[in-house]
Amino acid sequence: MARTQTKRRPAPTPAAAGEQNPKAPCACGSGRKYKHCHGSAYAPVVTRPFEGLPGEVHWVALRELVPAATAVLTTKDGRTATLASVLPGGAPGLVRANGEVLLGVQLAASSDDVSRDLGTALAAALEAPAGNPVDPGPVGAEGSAGPRLQELLDPAAELEVTVHDDFGFWLEGTGAGPAALAGLEQANEAIIPTVLLAGLGAAYWCRPAADRAHLRWVRPEPEEQLLDALARLGGAEQLTLGEGTKYAGAFRAHGLVVPVWDVPADVPAADWTGPATELDQRLTAALAVTDPLTADERRSRAGLLSRQVTLR
Incomplete structure (x- = not known):
């Protein structure tokens, strides 16, 4: 009986210096492989389509x-x-x-x-x-x-x-x-009750069900800088809007990060303006810190990343 020869796959060609490995995550932060994102043969995805527009x-x-x-x-x-x-x-x-x-x-x-x-x-x-x-x-x-x-x-x-x-x-x-x-x-x-909190940029309260409410906050900061700041607050147990609230995670949308907090559904939307303002002040201070993350903050950051998904 003739011996069947198995064809060997050619070894993958390493990326040249300065080039992106096609199987590595795309540098744009979309979460997709480079070859399916900016390395595609089609027109590249515009990661931040609204960049440069007011608001x-x-x-x-x-x-x-x-x-x-x-x-x-x-x-x-x-x-x-x-x-x-x-x-x-x-x-x-x-x-x-x-x-x-x-x-x-x-x-x-x-x-x-x-x-x-x-x-x-x-x-x-x-x-x-x-x-x-x-x-x-x-x-x-x-x-x-x-x-x-x-x-x-x-x-x-x-x-x-x-x-x-x-x-x-x-x-x-x-x-x-x-x-x-x-x-x-x-x-x-089918509409979900939604309220824009005054003076806090794109901080939107919503109540998708009678027993559930969220604060979803589209942030303008670069992703890595924002994640470091959120991690600093998380490591210090300050990533909260107060009693009965918790940080639920975040998602990426059109190049920006949207952190989400679970909040009690029986508290009116306007009552979250004060706690959100205080959180924004803590976040602003954390964004200004340039020291390396501590061990607790690195663990906090890893936890944040595990609860982050990409919509677009």
Whole structure:
């Protein structure tokens, strides 16, 4: 009987000096292997699509956390539009009969550059006739040639978010019929109560169930610096919002880290502004420390990393 020869796999080629190992975690912090992220043959993922925009933390929050919210956008040529967390049917944009332009940040589909997807939709909406549906083309398709938000929006215009109790803003100024009202009622039934805590950036309280509430806080700091600061507070048992609360973990979203705390559901959202302000002060002080982490702080950091996931 002839002997069967087993083909040997070629040894993996080591990365050249200065190059990224394709099987190693991508340096962008996405959690994926380099070959499936920035080393892909496709267009690289834009890890921070909202970087450079005023209110980057709120763009991330409206994209991933907040069910019903709006904010006014101003373009570089002085036109305005309304940014909405989500629009009916997940539409990327619409133009009301009075000419008001709305842009929905929670798109049904997206490419590796969310900013270009939204910029493409906004550009189409700005040119669409009043009262007509917006057709931005294949939003979410690879290789889209539309503009990015950073090319369209005034970098000096602040983003001021208004959180709504329901989706009533969908039908403002319209003669809504029975079908639209029924759709609105159905959407409102699924909404999670959410409150923006005043003066604390993108700190959002939410209550997903009658017995559960959370504080989710989109932070602007670089990930490694923020993790060190959180670890210092954790090592000193100061990573808390007070009695009955606990640090639940964090997730990455669009290049930023979002720490999450569990809080008692029976305490009103506004009552967490004070404890969150004190925590922010402790975190600011920890961010300024440059000493190496202590043994307790390193253990704390390892625990933080074990409870961190990536959404995008």
